[in-house]
Amino acid sequence: xxxxxxxxxxxxxxxxxxxxxxxxxxxxxxxxxxxxxxxxxxxxxxxxxxxxxxxxxxxxxxxxxxxxxxxxxxxxxxxxxxxxxxxxxxxxxxxxxxxxxxxxxxxxxxxxxxxxxxxxxxxxxxxxxxxxxxxxxxxxxxxxxxxxxxxxxxxxxxxxxxxxxxxxxxxxxxxxxxxxxxxxxxxxxxxxxxxxxxxxxxxxxxxxxxxxxxxxxxxxxxxxxxxxxxxxxxxxxxxxxxxxxxxxxxxxxxxxxxxxxxxxxxxxxxxxx
Amino acid sequence: xxxxxxxxxxxxxxxxxxxxxxxxxxxxxxxxxxxxxxxxxxxxxxxxxxxxxxxxxxxxxxxxxxxxxxxxxxxxxxxxxxxxxxxxxxxxxxxxxxxxxxxxxxxxxxxxxxxxxxxxxxxxxxxxxxxxxxxxxxxxxxxxxxxxxxxxxxxxxxxxxxxxxxxxxxxxxxxxxxxxxxxxxxxxxxxxxxxxxxxxxxxxxxxxxxxxxxxxxxxxxxxxxxxxxxxxxxxxxxxxxxxxxxxxxxxxxxxxxxxxxxxxxxxxxxxxxxxxxxxxxxxxxxxxxxxxxxxxxxxxxxxxxxxxxxxxxxxxxxxxxxxxxxxxxxxxxxxxxxxxxxxxxxxxxxxxxxxxxxxxxxxxxxxxxxxxxxxxxxx
Ligand SMILES: Cc1ncc(C[n+]2csc(CCOP(=O)(O)OP(=O)(O)O)c2C)c(N)n1
Ligand code: SF4
Numbered sequence: 001x002x003x004x005x006x007x008x009x010x011x012x013x014x015x016x017x018x019x020x021x022x023x024x025x026x027x028x029x030x031x032x033x034x035x036x037x038x039x040x041x042x043x044x045x046x047x048x049x050x051x052x053x054x055x056x057x058x059x060x061x062x063x064x065x066x067x068x069x070x071x072x073x074x075x076x077x078x079x080x081x082x083x084x085x086x087x088x089x090x091x092x093x094x095x096x097x098x099x100x101x102x103x104x105x106x107x108x109x110x111x112x113x114x115x116x117x118x119x120x121x122x123x124x125x126x127x128x129x130x131x132x133x134x135x136x137x138x139x140x141x142x143x144x145x146x147x148x149x150x151x152x153x154x155x156x157x158x159x160x161x162x163x164x165x166x167x168x169x170x171x172x173x174x175x176x177x178x179x180x181x182x183x184x185x186x187x188x189x190x191x192x193x194x195x196x197x198x199x200x201x202x203x204x205x206x207x208x209x210x211x212x213x214x215x216x217x218x219x220x221x222x223x224x225x226x227x228x229x230x231x232x233x234x235x236x237x238x239x240x241x242x243x244x245x246x247x248x249x250x251x252x253x254x255x256x257x258x259x260x261x262x263x264x265x266x267x268x269x270x271x272x273x
Numbered sequence: 274x275x276x277x278x279x280x281x282x283x284x285x286x287x288x289x290x291x292x293x294x295x296x297x298x299x300x301x302x303x304x305x306x307x308x309x310x311x312x313x314x315x316x317x318x319x320x321x322x323x324x325x326x327x328x329x330x331x332x333x334x335x336x337x338x339x340x341x342x343x344x345x346x347x348x349x350x351x352x353x354x355x356x357x358x359x360x361x362x363x364x365x366x367x368x369x370x371x372x373x374x375x376x377x378x379x380x381x382x383x384x385x386x387x388x389x390x391x392x393x394x395x396x397x398x399x400x401x402x403x404x405x406x407x408x409x410x411x412x413x414x415x416x417x418x419x420x421x422x423x424x425x426x427x428x429x430x431x432x433x434x435x436x437x438x439x440x441x442x443x444x445x446x447x448x449x450x451x452x453x454x455x456x457x458x459x460x461x462x463x464x465x466x467x468x469x470x471x472x473x474x475x476x477x478x479x480x481x482x483x484x485x486x487x488x489x490x491x492x493x494x495x496x497x498x499x500x501x502x503x504x505x506x507x508x509x510x511x512x513x514x515x516x517x518x519x520x521x522x523x524x525x526x527x528x529x530x531x532x533x534x535x536x537x538x539x540x541x542x543x544x545x546x547x548x549x550x551x552x553x554x555x556x557x558x559x560x561x562x563x564x565x566x567x568x569x570x571x572x573x574x575x576x577x578x579x580x581x582x583x584x585x586x587x588x589x590x591x592x593x594x595x596x597x598x599x600x601x602x603x604x605x606x607x608x609x610x611x612x613x614x615x616x617x618x619x620x621x622x623x624x625x626x627x628x629x630x631x632x633x634x635x636x637x638x639x640x641x642x643x644x645x646x647x648x649x650x651x652x
Contacts, residue, residue, distance in 0.1 A: 010500075013511060043474075043496050048340075059500055059511060064493040066343065067502035068336065069366050075300075075333035079340025079348070082324045083298055084494045087344070108329040259326070267319040 008032045008042070010062050017056055021217035023174035023200040024054050024121055030180045031090070031119065032061065034188060037181075045088045048077040050102060052094035053128045053202075054121035071101030074109045077116050085115070085260055090188065095122040095136040099155055103135070110164035113192045113258035119184065120157055120195065123202035131205030142209045158251050161195040168194030169252040173224040174201060176248065183250060192258050199224050199246070277456040283418045283448040284309035284351075287377060287441070288317065289456070290425030291349050295464050296375070297323035298348040300337035302330050302356060305389045306445040307379040310351035331356035335363040338374045343501065345492035347429055351377035354396055355386060357403070364438050365404030366503045368526060371480065371490070373432035373467060375425070377441045379448040380556075382607070382634045391634035392445035394556060397611040400440045401585050407523060409530040411537065412440040412585040414555040418452035423462065424582065430465040431537055435529055436487050442584060444607070446557035446636055474498065479510040480522065486529035530586060540588050541580040544570070548577030550646045551599045553592075553616055555581055558605050558637050565642035576646045581612075592619035603645055605629040605637055 009032070018024050035045065045063040049055035051070035058065035064087075068076045073091045081089045098106050098120045109116065125143055126132040133143035133150050136157065140149045161169045168190040170183040180198060187194035201207065201220035214220050231249035234242055257265070281289070288310050291299070299318060301311040315325045323346070328334040331352055338348035352360065357378045367374050378400065382393030396403075401410045411431055415424040425441055432439040470477050470489040479499045481488045488508075491497035504512040505519050513519060530537070543563050545551060550569070554562040559580040569576035579595060579602075581588050596602070602624055604613040613628040620626060629645050631637045 043498055044494060046344075046493055059502065062498060064498055065500045066340070066493075067500070067504065069362055069503055072332060072336040072363065075328060075336035076340035078326070078328075078333070079298070079300060079337035079342075080344045080493060082326060082337070083341035083344035083346040083348075087494050104329050105333055108333070263319070263324070271320075 003033060003036070005029060005032055008035060008062055010060055013059055016060055018053060019204045021203050022053070023123070023221070024057065026174045026177060027119065027121055027180065027198050027200070028057050028060065030177060030184055033181055034185045037185060038188060040088055040188075044086065045090070046077070046080055047090050047092065048073045048080070049092045050094070050097035051128070052097045052126070054092055054094040055097055057092045071097055072105065073097065074102060074105040074116070074118065078109065078112070078114055081114050081116055082260065088188065089116050091116055091118045093118060093120055094127065095120060095124060095157070096126045096134045099135045099157055107160065107164040110161050110166035110193055110195070113165060113167050113256055114260060115191055115193070115258055117184075117187045117190070117194045117196070120197045121200055122157065122197050123200040123206060124154070125202050125206035127202045127205050131202075131209060143206065144209065157195070157197045158247070162252050166195050166252070167192035167254050167256050170195070170250045171197045171199070171246065171248050173199040173228050173248060175221050175225040176228060179248065186250065190253065192256060199228075278453055279456055280451055281418055281422075281454045282309065282451050283421045283443070284379070285313055286418045286422035286454055287351070287425045288313035290422035291375070291429070292317055292321060293422075293457070293459075293462070293464070294426040294429035295347045295466070296349050296429060297321065298338060298341040298346040299323070299350065300326045300328050300334040300341070300348070301350045301352065302328055302334050304353045304356050306381060306448050307351045307353050307377060309448075310377060331359040332363070335360040335374075335376065339363060339367050339370075339372050342372050342374050343493050345494065347373070347433070349375040349377065351379070353379050353381045353389070354393075357396060357399060361399075361403040365406060365408055367438040368404065368408040369503055369505070370501050371436040371488070371526065372438075372501075373436055374438045375428045375432055375441060376438060377425070380442065380444045382632065388634045390445065392557060392607060392636055393632065393634070394444055394558065394607040394611070395632075396442065397584065397606070397608065400442050407527060409437050409527050410440075410585040411435065411437060411530055412442050412583070414442050414582060414584040415447060416443075416556050416559045416580065417447065418450055419454045420582070421447055422454055426462055426464070430463070431533070433465045433467045434487065435533055436467060436490055437526070437530065442556075444556045470497065478508045480506065480508045482508060482525065486525050486532060534586055537583055538586065538588055539582040540591055541578070541582055543578040543580065545577035545579060545595065547575050548598070549575045549600045551577050551579050551595055551602050552605055552642060552646060553579045553602060553612060554605045555584055555612065558607055561637055561639045562605055562642050564639035565646060568639060568643040569646040572643070572647050574647050587615045587619070589615070589619040592616055593621075596620035596624040599624060602626045603629055605642055605645070607631055607637060
């Protein structure tokens with residue numbers, strides 16, 4: 001029997017505004033399957049976003065949902081989690097939202113290790129505003145603000161998260177749906193700050209400006225597939241062999257008490273002593 | 274019963290007032306001259322079951338307190354001009370999503386980094402118009418340590434009752450002065466809480482005007498599932514493009530504050546009964562003004578002081594009345610003319626309004642205020 005999404009969707013607010021062929025919906029459905037398989041209580045699950053195409057997701061799903069300002073989803077979520085640690089708090093954010101305007105919040109959320117899950121919808125472009133380049137746009141690629149090619153180099157969000165202290169870091173793509181389910185599920189269950197970067201495709205505002213590479217959104221999906229190398233294999237390859245490719249899978253996981261546990265522990269000890 | 278009297282610094286009084294009012298969450302980023310508020314709450318909030326967090330900047334601080342308030346905790350942040358500027362976008366978010374929070378701005382001098390340890394009153398208009406678009410503005414402006422305590426409580430109460438962000442705006446002098454404060458017993462000053470929904474989750478709408486201009490507010494985690502967005506939304510919380518709904522929601526969030534003026538507005542009127550000259554001032558400038566008025570009276574000039582304690586909404590009505598009984602109004606402020614524009618709007622040319630401004634990092638002295646008053650009435 002196929003999965004019934006309607007339990008978790010605000011069907012009266014559909015259809016969504018995503019373009020035909022946009023991969024954001026693939027990630028949303030994966031998240032809903034995870035919610036179902038983990039048996040999360042909808043009243044106790046909070047979904048927070050910033051601004052962008054990806055960030056419109058909270059409007060469509062039936063949880064406690066908060067659509068904030070561009071880049072600020074993580075600090076909003078931090079406040080919610082500190083106020084009510086028993087809630088499951090998931091943040092959805094585009095690459096611009098999470099890594100450009102929200103980049104400072106991102107590294108500090110990693111460092112604090114508060115039990116939040118961040119899903120980065122990385123389509124390597126600013127979809128909502130019409131296709132300007134983002135911090136994850138590859139060098140040389142065309143966008144509406146890189147008409148001569150991107151002079152910048154892209155962030156490696158996973159490496160950034162690990163360096164900043166995230167305790168769960170994973171990467172998958174919109175093509176690898178089963179892996180996506182597994183990683184988002186593990187991330188939500190992980191105690192501490194978890195990041196799942198999903199590499200995605202925005203044909204409307206990125207693919208069509210790079211017609212030398214992509215003739216359709218399918219081409220973009222196949223490209224995601226081609227460039228993904230499972231982490232176990234990737235780590236055996238020489239850096240040269242990994243050029244233009246990326247590791248996918250669970251990149252890093254460690255147990256470390258987070259801000260809330262440490263705070264409670266220290267305050268408790270002080271009060272006893 | 275003997276009153277508890279303590280010698281407190283302004284910022285300390287603010288922090289204690291917040292705890293009294295039920296504040297259980299603080300997020301902030303250090304900045305002079307407000308930092309003591311964070312330092313004190315870092316120690317005291319955990320003792321009352323609250324939480325403190327130092328965020329990475331003021332953008333994050335305001336976001337965190339809005340999140341915590343939405344999850345049911347009365348929340349506050351404290352800052353000074355540069356941080357207040359950074360908070361503006363999300364102050365607007367709290368206005369349109371109608372989430373109560375308290376933002377303390379201890380003003381310093383100058384634009385930009387300005388004068389971190391010197392007083393100023395340059396954020397009067399930022400407190401009203403800092404965030405984009407039409408939005409409600411509620412601001413309390415204490416002038417003493419004791420009032421910093423009580424106005425912080427009043428700010429929380431107003432925020433909760435009106436479902437809107439409230440700003441406590443004061444200056445470096447009030448924040449760093451030490452004065453005796455009578456600490457009220459628990460329950461002595463009423464503490465307000467947001468109105469909870471009386472309907473079950475199935476019938477709940479986060480902006481249901483059936484219940485008046487301030488709709489009941491459910492907290493995340495209380496069994497109500499709803500959507501919150503900074504996009505203009507309908508009663509159900511979801512974005513809308515309906516012109517009629519947009520217009521009525523926009524007008525309602527302003528109206529709910531305007532309608533609260535009878536209980537929200539608060540002014541101090543000092544020796545105004547027979548006054549021919551009224552000095553209008555807020556914060557520490559008003560304290561100098563009161564001394565100056567006494568001095569001016571000794572010199573034969575019937576002077577008085579009008580001090581808005583609730584700065585926004587501005588007391589236009591009362592000033593209009595006052596214009597009928599005084600010959601002149603002098604507006605004194607540590608900026609180059611912000612409150613004066615509001616006073617002129619109130620009196621509509623019916624009485625002469627002049628201003629006394631100073632932006633050199635020093636407070637306006639009672640002497641210069643006195644000579645302005647005395648000089649003004651001389652032929
Ligand atoms: C403070 C602020 N600056 C700029 C914008 C305009 N803006 C809206 S969405 C967006 C970028 C969205 O890109 P991304 O986060 O990658 O998400 P996508 O739309 O690609 O899913 C920008 C720049 C804004 N809403 N707020
Ligand atoms: S513009 Fe791009 S990111 Fe936005 S909905 Fe369309 S395909 Fe998706």
